[in-house]
Amino acid sequence: MRLVIRSVYNNNSVLVELGKGKQAIVSGKGIGYQKRPGDEILSSDADNLLYLEDDRIKKHFATLLKDVPIDIVVTSFTAIDMAKKTYHYSVLNYIYVTLTDHIFQMYKHLMNGKYQTSMVPDIHERYPTEYAIAKDVLKLINKNLNVHFPDAEIKNIALHFINAKGVDAESDPTDTLSMKVNRIVNAVFKEYGIKRNLNNQNYFDRLMIHLQYLVERVQNKTLDDHVLNNNIEQDFHRLYPKSYEISGKICGQLESNLKITLNENERGYFIIHIQRLIQESENVLP
Template sequence: MALLVVNRVYNNNTVLVNVGKRDQAIVQGKGVGFQKRHGDKILPAQVERIFYLNTDEAKQRFGTLLKDVPIDITMTSFAIIEMAKQAFHYPVLDYIYVTLTDHISQTYKHIMSGKYQKSTVPDISDKYPIEYEIADKAVDMINHDLNVHFPKDAAQPIALHFINAHGIENLGEEEKIDTENFGENVNKIVKSVFSEHGITRNITNQNYFDRLMIHLQYLVARIQTDEQDKQELNQNIESDFQKLYPKSYKIASEICDEIQTRLEIKLNDNELVYFVIHIQRLIQEK
């Protein structure tokens, strides 16, 4: 391991270090930051976990999360993702670092304030056994690292995060869809339509992109439990959005049409409106 030099101490157990001349990393270990100051060296033997921030996007993502999420929760979330990659060889799309961390943070707040409610996410472990095994281990890691008690059912929405962030390529026009892998296929369709319109996740739009990914997770849950939004929106909203945001409306319509055609399901009109809202923010259509 290269020389580790303290850049910033977050707490006694978590430190941002410079690795060599160019790279940075977050290291964790019992007492690794105790009485350390900028420029001090850390012995590799003290390090229990290390997360490299070797790209500008990784540094940006980590900095964004720390504005809203405590460092211990952020690092536990990152450790869970690394566990999935290494122990299960499970590929993930980068946005899971944001969506999973946000989810764990919100659940932690609800538990600590006594407002936690049992997850309404459907149990689809028979179709996704690996993701559910990852999620079970994730709950154990959370409880151990954060000294909290996430109940067993907290694993289900965590599994859904991994299902929907599974590393997949864009869907080609002629590629057939396996309707059993519903969550992955919704992501494939959205990313395929985005690709046609040149929409990609970047530093400028990453927050809105990640919010859309969260919306997709709950859309999948609503469809699989046949609990789509039953509330009727004002009939003028859709036509107004079509006039105000024609490009966003066009992209949203293509996504909804593809989902309905390829997955042989029916979306209600509200889902189209929700997609328009997310896409308008994503592409910043004025």
Template sequence: MALLVVNRVYNNNTVLVDVDNSDQAIVQGKGVGFQKRHGDDISPTRVERIFYLNTKEAKHRFGTLLKDVPIDITMTSFSIIEMAKQTYHYPVMDYIYVTLTDHIAQTYKHIMAGKYQKSTAPDIRDKYPTEYEIADKAVEMINHDLNVRFPKDAAQAIALHFINAHGSENSEEKEKVEQADFGDNVNKIVKSVFKEWRIL
């Protein structure tokens, strides 16, 4: 059983831990960080989610996001991406961790301020059913984890993020995707929508 030692407590439910003195990870669980301090042990049985930060890039990406985005939104976004990878075996480029997290954070702000506007993005659900299914599930996760009410149409822009980031870091695979005529057309649509709505 892995040894989890508190490195930093973000809140009662989210903690940065050192794993077996070799890796770092973000763990989540109800009350997992309550009255915990640096150096304390955490029982693995209390952990509901774990995200390993075992590369310099992962640590940098996470640290960058935390400067501007609340930890709960960041972790919800990461959970959505992991759900897409594990449940749907959906490959994505790494930059989606930043773009999707920023998008969810901005949408959250607009909803809380009463300034949310329904997306006018083109509905291409028929052509991309998997991405839209992921996005529908993402909205459910956001509403559950953040105790907010994202409307169903918020899934539209989330689906576009997954469509745009589909692929792996393998350049040959990315090149094949980019060479597809239909893929090129969709990329143009996605980019125009992102520009119009300032979705990064």
């Protein structure tokens, strides 16, 4: 195979042209040493060949390289490629960004001695494939980055695959309910500047799990019909106005766009999750 270098990232990683507009990341010890764009390298010298399959993935790769070390980006993309090929697991393209960012943040915390085990519940019995993928991904991370994340990190990695399962609409017109719910919630979060970070990671991940169960309840028509105290909604509105506002916007868009009806219990659960997530101070009125 003719591999023509387009960019040299470091001594061990280069971007190559494969012809017909196809590109790949080639990794190998010293493979980029004293090389320049336009030089050719032998495929036999490559330890790993990671194909950038379409323009969206190429764009994600280029964007991430601005802030994330090449070794971490390549490791994340290789992990996703492994899940696709080994487990025949389809994912939405945004996982290239979310998983890479997660690995990068956890790597920095580990190097700074600030790594904390997430309190996300173990749901491997419900998602055995995703947990199997995550177990292999963790091995890949530890090997490629020469670190040792504990096995507890498996459930965090699995959650990324659970949330990103599906096929992008540009590739396939099929759009699952889970995909639509995640897209709406993430759009509202972006509007309010809400992101997963070290301080809120446990609550953020719990909310993502709640969304998976919400989808199942909507599909099976088994929404919680337990009657809450009539004063709870008023109390939430009074004590946590921002959480109440965000929850209301999410629920409103879910109902409008997906043609579903969420009862007051489901709205209340959203307020609780979002309040924990943003840690809004109690706004107690006199």
